[in-house]
Amino acid sequence: MKGLLEHMGIEPGRLHFSWISSAESTKFVDVVSQVTESVKALGPAQNFIKREPKVA
Amino acid sequence: MNAMTDKIRQIARRLLEEGKVDMVVGFRKGTVPMMSEPCFIKDSARVDALVWDGNCGINLANYLTRRKERMAVVAKGCDTRNIVTHIIENQIRREQVYIIGVPCQGMIDKRKVKNLADGEVLSVEEKDGKVVVTAGGGEKSFDRTALLQDNCAICHHKNPALSDELAGELVRENPDVDRYEDVRKVEAMGAAEKWKFFDELLSTCIRCYACRNACPLCYCPTCFVDESKPQWVGKGQDPTDTRTFHFLRAFHCAGRCTDCGSCERACPMGIPVRQFTKKLEKDAKELFGWEAGMTLDARPPLDTFRPDDPGAFIK
Amino acid sequence: MRDLKIAKTDWAKGVEKLFGPYRVFGPKKEGLFHNFARLEKGEAPDFSCKNTRLSAKGLIYPQTEKMFEYTLDPNKPDHHVHKEPVKDYSPMAVLGIRPCDAKAFTLVKLNFDTPEYKDPYWIKNYAAATFVGLACDAPCHACFCTSAGTGPYDTAGLDVLLADAGDFFLAKVLTEKGEKLVAAAGWAGAGDAGAFEAKAKAAGDKVVSKVNTAKLAGKVTNDLHAAPFWEDLAFACINCGTCTYLCPTCWCFDIQDEVCGTEGCRLKNWDSCMYPLFTMHGTGHNPRGEKAQRVRQRFMHKLKYFVDKYGAGIHCVGCGRCVTACPVNIDIRRVAEIMNGYEPGKDCAV
Ligand code: SF4
Ligand code: SF4
Ligand code: SF4
Ligand code: SF4
Numbered sequence: 001m002k003g004l005l006e007h008m009g010i011e012p013g014r015l016h017f018s019w020i021s022s023a024e025s026t027k028f029v030d031v032v033s034q035v036t037e038s039v040k041a042l043g044p045a046q047n048f049i050k051r052e053p054k055v056a
Numbered sequence: 057m058n059a060m061t062d063k064i065r066q067i068a069r070r071l072l073e074e075g076k077v078d079m080v081v082g083f084r085k086g087t088v089p090m091m092s093e094p095c096f097i098k099d100s101a102r103v104d105a106l107v108w109d110g111n112c113g114i115n116l117a118n119y120l121t122r123r124k125e126r127m128a129v130v131a132k133g134c135d136t137r138n139i140v141t142h143i144i145e146n147q148i149r150r151e152q153v154y155i156i157g158v159p160c161q162g163m164i165d166k167r168k169v170k171n172l173a174d175g176e177v178l179s180v181e182e183k184d185g186k187v188v189v190t191a192g193g194g195e196k197s198f199d200r201t202a203l204l205q206d207n208c209a210i211c212h213h214k215n216p217a218l219s220d221e222l223a224g225e226l227v228r229e230n231p232d233v234d235r236y237e238d239v240r241k242v243e244a245m246g247a248a249e250k251w252k253f254f255d256e257l258l259s260t261c262i263r264c265y266a267c268r269n270a271c272p273l274c275y276c277p278t279c280f281v282d283e284s285k286p287q288w289v290g291k292g293q294d295p296t297d298t299r300t301f302h303f304l305r306a307f308h309c310a311g312r313c314t315d316c317g318s319c320e321r322a323c324p325m326g327i328p329v330r331q332f333t334k335k336l337e338k339d340a341k342e343l344f345g346w347e348a349g350m351t352l353d354a355r356p357p358l359d360t361f362r363p364d365d366p367g368a369f370i371k
Numbered sequence: 372m373r374d375l376k377i378a379k380t381d382w383a384k385g386v387e388k389l390f391g392p393y394r395v396f397g398p399k400k401e402g403l404f405h406n407f408a409r410l411e412k413g414e415a416p417d418f419s420c421k422n423t424r425l426s427a428k429g430l431i432y433p434q435t436e437k438m439f440e441y442t443l444d445p446n447k448p449d450h451h452v453h454k455e456p457v458k459d460y461s462p463m464a465v466l467g468i469r470p471c472d473a474k475a476f477t478l479v480k481l482n483f484d485t486p487e488y489k490d491p492y493w494i495k496n497y498a499a500a501t502f503v504g505l506a507c508d509a510p511c512h513a514c515f516c517t518s519a520g521t522g523p524y525d526t527a528g529l530d531v532l533l534a535d536a537g538d539f540f541l542a543k544v545l546t547e548k549g550e551k552l553v554a555a556a557g558w559a560g561a562g563d564a565g566a567f568e569a570k571a572k573a574a575g576d577k578v579v580s581k582v583n584t585a586k587l588a589g590k591v592t593n594d595l596h597a598a599p600f601w602e603d604l605a606f607a608c609i610n611c612g613t614c615t616y617l618c619p620t621c622w623c624f625d626i627q628d629e630v631c632g633t634e635g636c637r638l639k640n641w642d643s644c645m646y647p648l649f650t651m652h653g654t655g656h657n658p659r660g661e662k663a664q665r666v667r668q669r670f671m672h673k674l675k676y677f678v679d680k681y682g683a684g685i686h687c688v689g690c691g692r693c694v695t696a697c698p699v700n701i702d703i704r705r706v707a708e709i710m711n712g713y714e715p716g717k718d719c720a721v
Contacts, residue, residue: 002308002367003335003336003339004307004310004332004335004336004339005304006247006250007242007243007250007253007335007473008221008250008251008254008299008303008332009247009248009249009250009252009253010247010251011247012247012432017369022251024649028112033081047251048296048299048300049087050290050294050296050297050631051631052629052636053290053292053294053297053435053437053629053638054292054293054294054295076643086700086702087694087700087702087704087705088512088695088700088702090514090574090695091700092699092700093607093699093700094606094607094699095603095606095607096509096603096606114607114699118609119606119607134462166405176509176511176512178512192509203624204377213684244721259401260401260402260404261403262425262434262616264611264612264613264616265607265611265612266611266612266613266698269609269610269611270698272610278647282646284627286625287629290626290627290629290638290641291627291638292435292627292629292638292640293433293434293435293640316629321698322609322611322613322698322699323698324424324613324617324696324698325402325403325424326402326403327402327406352379363545370402
């Protein structure tokens, strides 16, 4: 899924996957800060966003 | 008439006469050039309607699900792989289908022919590796290999993966042909360039869903794009919605697509929709060593977990 | 009605002059095929294609069209009110539409503009358009317009009809709207009605595909409905709807709301009788749940119900699009022949 999204032009670094057990609180914090950092670095998404349907 | 057609008729007649099957699913001659029409035959007196040629590119595995009859089906390499996929996904039972396997020389790309012909194509004849195209502006002859559908030109599995009887001699496979040149080209692009590539690719899509409907893999009773409660995706011509459809359609084919090209062949606008599925098909091969529909004895990678599954994307 | 002769150089100059008084539309190659598109000043309509892949119907009846908009935001003064979206109904010049597509509008009009019901969006768009037709001198082999109540030089639904005569066009100005357009373009050279007629006759003779439809009106609806050939005819169909989306006469639509936050709108989208959802009831029951029923519906509507309801021939102009674009070769010509020749009780050769 990540592969295909990136293949069609979603920036690497916008989509993240992680497996965190309910006992791994520190890992959770780490991953979340990493994710936010990397997404902030990319800035707001420009693609794959729809606010209002485009009509002919 | 060619030898393959002859043999298919013979087999069909025998199966129907012996009562081995209730119907034979195959192709009959079309009403316009470069078109053969999927059909079924129940009466052995009518088997002479069946034909085989380079215009049988629609995947007949698509016609087998949700039926009660015992069926024989004329199936080329990719069709048999989709039949295998149907069997392991419990859409049909092995005993229900008798596979008349066709070693395949590749299908003719009707769009290529139209582009190369002078004017409107009036008739197309295949003979000894050549294709003679008669058009409004005159006759031209081409090497058959120059007119193949893109997916057929790079096919690794022309021979049936599973069959009960063959309708012809096995053909030589071409395992060295590079299947993924186009995918690598896209992989090498930057994110913005990729986005643009697919935007342009989809710009003329009318969302008729012929690509989805021509595909044997899409057998869900109601597709997510058609649901309106909840409305997963808008139904209009908005490009975001169109892309959502294509992305998810492709993703649902991950590890299942056989690159039969039925989707691309069916598209009325000539959109190369395989550019989505091929990426996943390449990944399935590279990450899991998996090619869909080659065997009844293994579960596909996306419905099993193995400790050594690649997990580099998971943090 | 008046005959004109337009030299190709004057044609190009005249088209230039239409930008301004008109929004100009014409065939344009997009991807593999030509389609009608809005042209920019300096762009010429491309007359090199036999016909556009999609019919011209989308110009008047877009695939997706906003019916109204609303906001649910209580801070906005017009919240919870249906607002008409702003749309451009200024004059459009449609250049190079084929006679079959123009005729098709007259059939669609029977549904969208009736004494009881009027579809305001369609009617306003249609009123805004001036149609400059381009006659077919080399009809495709899949076209059967002359069997479908029209023809390569049919003037129905057109304001001007052009015939390509090499260095110049022979033209017929057919309506007031047409007069306005040729005046705006500055085309005035006197034409040649005799030469026009001769070309028309020659083109009509070139339509090779003929379909018999004369007996359809006399058939008993229920006999056709119950005929044994549907399963065979429908088998190959993948219910993709290509036939109906490409067809100039298919008019069915679906209505969907789309909302983002507090802002929303209602859309009218093309729909197709080939889709299972088309007839799905709120209860979950689907009266046309099977593929064969849907295929039967398409052909029964085009070739029987429409014939009986309007007395205006078949619901088809013989443009051949569905014939060539259907991915599995379901051919309306063949179906029409079978229906036309069907006698209950007799074996029908399918
Ligand atoms: S078949 Fe072609 S036009 Fe239709 S939805 Fe698929 S890509 Fe779009
Ligand atoms: S996605 Fe296309 S190529 Fe793949 S199996 Fe389906 S129809 Fe065949
Ligand atoms: S008749 Fe052909 S084009 Fe129409 S829905 Fe069936 S398969 Fe598609
Ligand atoms: S039914 Fe087919 S041939 Fe007739 S008008 Fe529609 S697309 Fe054209």
